[in-house]
Amino acid sequence: MNSASLVLAASPSGADLLLWVAVPYICLAVFVVGHVWRYRQDQFGWTSRTSQLLEHRWLRWGSPLFHMGAFLMIAGHVVGLAVPASWTEAAGVGEHAYHTTAVWLGSVAGVAMVAGLGMLSARRLLTRRIRLRTDRSDKLLFPLLSAAVLLGISATAAHNVFGGGYDYRETVSVWFRGLFVLRPRPEAMADAPLLFQLHALSACLLFAAWPFTRLVHVWSAPVGYLTRPYLVYRRRPAPGGYSS
Numbered sequence: 684m685n686s687a688s689l690v691l692a693a694s695p696s697g698a699d700l701l702l703w704v705a706v707p708y709i710c711l712a713v714f715v716v717g718h719v720w721r722y723r724q725d726q727f728g729w730t731s732r733t734s735q736l737l738e739h740r741w742l743r744w745g746s747p748l749f750h751m752g753a754f755l756m757i758a759g760h761v762v763g764l765a766v767p768a769s770w771t772e773a774a775g776v777g778e779h780a781y782h783t784t785a786v787w788l789g790s791v792a793g794v795a796m797v798a799g800l801g802m803l804s805a806r807r808l809l810t811r812r813i814r815l816r817t818d819r820s821d822k823l824l825f826p827l828l829s830a831a832v833l834l835g836i837s838a839t840a841a842h843n844v845f846g847g848g849y850d851y852r853e854t855v856s857v858w859f860r861g862l863f864v865l866r867p868r869p870e871a872m873a874d875a876p877l878l879f880q881l882h883a884l885s886a887c888l889l890f891a892a893w894p895f896t897r898l899v900h901v902w903s904a905p906v907g908y909l910t911r912p913y914l915v916y917r918r919r920p921a922p923g924g925y926s927s
Contacts, residue, residue, distance in 0.1 A: 695869040695870045695873060696873075699869040699870065699872075699873045700869055702869070702872075702880075702884065703858060703867065703869035703872040703873065704862075704867045704869050706884065706887055707862055707867075707887050708862070709891070710887040710888065710890050710891035711862075711890065713890075713891040713894070714890045714891060714893055714894060717891075717893070717894030717895060718893075718894045718899065718902075720894070721894045721895065721899060729899050729900065729903060730897070730900055730903070731897050731900040732816075732897050741802050741803070741805065741806040741810075742803070742806065744799075744802060745798075745799045745800075745801075745802030745803040745806060746799065746803065747799070748795045748796070748798050748799030748802070749795075749796055749799025749800050749802075749803060750799070751792075751795050751796075751799075752792045752793065752794070752795035752796025752797070752798075752799060753796055755788060755789075755791070755792035755795070755796075756789070756792045756793070756796060756832075756835075759785060759788060759789050759792065762785075763785060763851070763852065763856065764855065764856045764859040764860070765856075765859070765860065767852075767856070767860075768781075768852045768853075768856075778850075782843065782848070782850070786839065786843050786844060789839055790839070790844070793832070793835070793836040793839070796832055797832060797833070797836065800828065800829060800832060804825055804829070807821070807825070820892075820895055820896040820897065821896070821897070823892055823895075823896065824892060824896040824897065824898065827885065827888055827889045827892055828889060830885045831882065831885040831886050831889050834878060834881050834882040834885055835882045835886075837878055837882075838876065838878035838879045838881075838882050841876075841878055842876060842878070842879075849876060849879075851875065851879060853871075854871045854872060854874050854875045854879075855871075855872060855875050855879055855883065857871040858871040858872035858875075858883075
């Protein structure tokens with residue numbers, strides 16, 4: 684096989700360019716522009732729209748489990764996708780130690796997130812007052828979020844827990860980093876197993892829907908409370924009496 688044939692064999696197909704270059708960049712553009720539009724047009728709706736007053740027993744357990752699992756998942760994805768394997772090895776973390784830690788911590792985070800998301804979804808479906816307050820954005824968000832989470836857990840379980848092991852940092856991570864340095868590598872993602880591909884596509888769709896859902900409250904963390912001065916409360920004296 685000559686060099687021209689090798690180039691043709693290595694070139695990505697039109698479907699690969701659509702799925703792993705066009706779709707991610709479109710979703711990223713919607714993510715950025717959508718947040719700007721939402722902030723300019725709907726600042727009063729920039730909240731999590733809490734329903735704690737309507738029901739709190741399931742929320743008491745479901746919300747902490749979901750958020751704890753989500754934070755661990757995000758941290759794991761940042762390390763796994765954004766940090767090259769050469770960096771972790773230079774830090775003294777071998778490949779076996781990295782994957783063992785990633786699988787166990789990812790499993791704990793996944794179980795917590797699924798349990799919390801299941802409680803929150805059941806709470807929304809089974810509590811009539813909350814179900815009536817569910818708008819179209821929630822009907823889009825919950826299925827997308829559930830699909831992304833379940834596909835990610837299924838991919839890890841199928842290939843790295845019960846399977847022979849799969850090093851996603853050689854394909855998925857290469858594709859992910861290539862998008863942000865404007866050197867997309869669709870062929871890297873095309874070689875990934877189907878479950879990892881479906882997980883990546885569901886994540887892209889979730890990011891595109893993000894600005895139009897309650898997820899925008901993630902960017903409104905009350906960091907200012909850490910430096911806010913104390914509030915001083917004084918007791919109001921009773922009519923005709925004296926304050927102590």
